[in-house]
Amino acid sequence: MLLMQQRILRDGVVRDGNILAVDSFLNHQMDPELYQEMGREFYRLFGGCGVTKILTVEASGIGIACVAAQLFGCPALFAKKGRTKNLGGEVYAAQVESYTHGGSYTILVSKRFLSPGDRVLLLDDFLARGSAMLGLMDLVAQSGAALVGCGVAIEKGFQEGGRLLRERGVRVESLAIIQQMDQGRITFA
Amino acid sequence: MLLMQQRILRDGVVRDGNILAVDSFLNHQMDPELYQEMGREFYRLFGGCGVTKILTVEASGIGIACVAAQLFGCPALFAKKGRTKNLGGEVYAAQVESYTHGGSYTILVSKRFLSPGDRVLLLDDFLARGSAMLGLMDLVAQSGAALVGCGVAIEKGFQEGGRLLRERGVRVESLAIIQQMDQGRITFA
Numbered sequence: 001m002l003l004m005q006q007r008i009l010r011d012g013v014v015r016d017g018n019i020l021a022v023d024s025f026l027n028h029q030m031d032p033e034l035y036q037e038m039g040r041e042f043y044r045l046f047g048g049c050g051v052t053k054i055l056t057v058e059a060s061g062i063g064i065a066c067v068a069a070q071l072f073g074c075p076a077l078f079a080k081k082g083r084t085k086n087l088g089g090e091v092y093a094a095q096v097e098s099y100t101h102g103g104s105y106t107i108l109v110s111k112r113f114l115s116p117g118d119r120v121l122l123l124d125d126f127l128a129r130g131s132a133m134l135g136l137m138d139l140v141a142q143s144g145a146a147l148v149g150c151g152v153a154i155e156k157g158f159q160e161g162g163r164l165l166r167e168r169g170v171r172v173e174s175l176a177i178i179q180q181m182d183q184g185r186i187t188f189a
Numbered sequence: 190m191l192l193m194q195q196r197i198l199r200d201g202v203v204r205d206g207n208i209l210a211v212d213s214f215l216n217h218q219m220d221p222e223l224y225q226e227m228g229r230e231f232y233r234l235f236g237g238c239g240v241t242k243i244l245t246v247e248a249s250g251i252g253i254a255c256v257a258a259q260l261f262g263c264p265a266l267f268a269k270k271g272r273t274k275n276l277g278g279e280v281y282a283a284q285v286e287s288y289t290h291g292g293s294y295t296i297l298v299s300k301r302f303l304s305p306g307d308r309v310l311l312l313d314d315f316l317a318r319g320s321a322m323l324g325l326m327d328l329v330a331q332s333g334a335a336l337v338g339c340g341v342a343i344e345k346g347f348q349e350g351g352r353l354l355r356e357r358g359v360r361v362e363s364l365a366i367i368q369q370m371d372q373g374r375i376t377f378a
Contacts, residue, residue, distance in 0.1 A: 029302045030265045032258040059247035059267065066252035067259065069221040076219045076252065113218045 001041050001175040004153060005188050007034060008176055014184045018156070019100075026153060027060035027125050038175060039068040042123065042151045045173045046072075049148045051121045053077055053114065055140065057096075057107055057132050060125040064153065068123055077114070079107040079139060094138035097131040107135050116144035127152040127174060130161025137170070149173060157189045190230050190364040193342060194377050196223060197365055203373045207345070208289075215342060216249035216314050227364060228257040231312065231340045234362045235261075238337045240310045242266055242303065244329065246285075246296055246321050249314040253342065257312060266303070268296040268328060283327035286320040296324050305333035316341040316363060319350025326359070338362065346378045 013021040025031040051072050056065040057079040069076035079094075082105060091108040098105060114120070122136045133150055140147050149171035155162050157177040165172050177189035202210040214220040240261050245254040246268040258265035268283075271294060280297040287294060303309070311325045322339055329336050338360035344351050346366040354361050366378035 023299060024301065025264075028266065028269065028299060030255055030258065030267075032255075032262060032264065035255060036259060059251060059269070062248060062251040063255035063265065063267075066219055066221075066224060066255050069219065070225060070256065070259075073221060075214075075221065077217065078219075078248065078252075080217065080248070110212060110217060112213070 001037070003034065003037050004176040007031075008154065008178070008186060012186065014181045014186065018159075018181060020154070020156070020178065020181060020186075022125075022154065030063050035063060035067045038064060038153060039071045041175060042068045042121070042173070043071040046121050046148060046151060049121070050119050051148050052118045053145070054121050054123055055079065055109070055114070055136055056123050057081070057136060061123055064125060065123050068121075068151075072121075075113075077109060079109045079136060081105050081107055092139045092142045094135040094142075096135035097129075099129055099131070107132075107139065109139050111143070114140065114143035114145050118143070118145035119148050120145050121148045122150040123152070124150075125153045127155040127161045127165075127172070128159045130159075130164045133161065133165060137165075151175075154178065190226070192223065192226050193365040196220075197343065197367070198375060201375065203370045203375065207348075207370060209343070209345070209367065209370060209375075211314075211343065219252050224252060224256045227253060227342060228260045230364060231257045231310075231362070232260040235310050235337060235340065238310070239308045240337050241307045242334070243310050243312055244268065244298070244303070244325055245312050246270070246325060250312055253314060254312050257310075257340075261310070264302075266298060268298050268325060270294050270296055281328045281331045283324040283331075285324035286318075288318055288320070296321075296328065298328050300332070303329065303332035303334050307332070307334035308337050309334050310337045311339045312341070313339075314342045316344040316350045316354075316361070317348045319348075319353045322350065322354060326354075340364075343367065 054076045065076035090111045155174035155177045179189040243265045254265035279300045344363035344366045368378040
């Protein structure tokens with residue numbers, strides 16, 4: 001998506017440790033027009049796949065999932081990190097390794113909201129090593145639902161996540177794939 | 190908002206400890222039509238107030254803020270819980286007491302995204318004791334921005350948050366105000 005590439009070039013900031021800061025428009029402050037266009041693009045890509053549920057993980061994916069859900073006309077669902085008192089009943093759980101924060105954490109969804117009849121689209125802001133997406137795929141597999149594919153705003157093409165998912169036969173659609181972030185200069189695949 | 194009241198009566202579940210579970214449509218699974226109507230109602234209430242930024246706190250407020258931001262045509266911004274590596278630079282910080290999880294936590298926004306010229310609308314899913322809203326108000330005050338008001342999906346009218354905010358002269362608009370949750374029976378104000 002050209003708009004995403006342009007926005008990354010204009011407002012993205014490369015920080016030490018291969019961190020791309022896009023907090024002015026994507027994952028802290030969120031630009032409404034960009035979000036609308038992201039939703040439209042995901043709908044263009046996956047709108048014909050019979051999606052019944054959009055699944056993401058808190059926190060940055062929630063806005064993307066909610067705006068896209070408006071277009072798909074299906075519920076959005078976000079996996080929670082760690083157990084909270086508000087999450088009653090039985091849950092599907094998966095482990096996710098965190099490279100940003102170190103360590104690992106558990107993601108959970110209530111069993112009431114994913115079932116074998118569902119066709120699930122996974123959406124998230126970033127795809128880097130793929131750990132969050134693999135965790136979400138684990139939740140979908142446990143539920144018996146069908147995985148339609150993964151949509152991400154920004155894929156770090158120089159990390160292994162995209163390859164790991166595509167090797168498993170998963171359809172991955174990234175709105176921008178960064179090939180390289182060399183000395184602050186960003187090039188796209 | 191009649192639609193919110195109807196939905197709470199139909200799908201809300203009262204659990205021990207005055208917890209109202211609305212995870213099938215509001216804060217785990219999110220209903221796209223309800224979200225759209227919530228956005229429209231917040232826009233009807235606050236659309237004429239010159240809002241330049243919608244501020245919420247992760248995680249459950251993010252979807253509401255993003256969908257509303259589409260209608261307001263302004264950015265949404267979510268305060269993060271605790272410091273993350275992705276949040277570079279200087280931040281405004283406030284403490285929030287958590288009654289659901291116990292203890293307290295810090296919420297943060299980058300100083301780049303709130304400034305004295307902003308007119309800020311706070312949105313969240315729940316207003317109970319008001320601690321999250323007070324924390325967000327603290328962030329807004331630190332930035333010098335003007336507070337337009339608070340919009341919440343569900344206010345627990347039998348807890349003190351709404352009164353605390355209104356006593357300070359803050360405009361609070363709740364889409365549903367629960368007066369009582371007695372033995373599982375919900376009545377609205």
